[in-house]
Amino acid sequence: QVQLQESGPGLVKPSETLSLSCSVSGGSISGHYWSWIRQPPGKGLEWIGYIYYSGRTNYNPSLKSRVTISVDTSKNQFSLRLSSVTSADTAVYYCARGEPFLMFGDYTFWFDSWGQGTLVTVSS
């Protein structure tokens, strides 16, 4: 059973860059699709983007200009960078493994394994 664990700063200042990592254990990062999903306090879920182990990515258009997801197969982990953060980016950030479906030229997913999540607060 694959396990995922998010790590990174819990507090980020406005206008700075949020950086998180997700370590994958119990299985290889290779051959799978990995996503970041966030949940503002008391609110619903928003998919941020995905990365394939080869480095292929796609991002939610609502965040695309500020998001970078990268992968390090040697460390079995992938990472999220979100630039120019504001209080609206305060959320629990989850990493997750997605089951992929090629739909209309790109991949969609349901998510069958999740990390426990890490709360990132944007505040000065």
Next chain:
Amino acid sequence: DIVMTQSPDSLAVSLGERATIHCKSSQSVFYTSSNNDYLAWYQQKPGQPPKLLISWASTRESGVPARFIGSGSGTAFTLTISSLQAEDVAVYYCQQYYTTPQTFGQGTKVEIK
């Protein structure tokens, strides 16, 4: 983006009674080429990540109790908990994976009456 709208926002049901959650999509998530609805349901308990319960609108994941029943097609879907148990207290989300970006409903909170 496809907008997923759940109703009600919350409901309270007595133990052993039926709980019904509705999910509507702003466009059909039925793909004729595969004859499938690209709709999943998740359960999220306090302080935990979401757990995948149902995919393809009605297929339970391994280990999910049979009291969780998914139904519907096209734009209208239902998650029914046929006999509510105490451990079912949670927020439930629907999610479409028909097109990117995949999107979630706002969630329905299920409590014990």
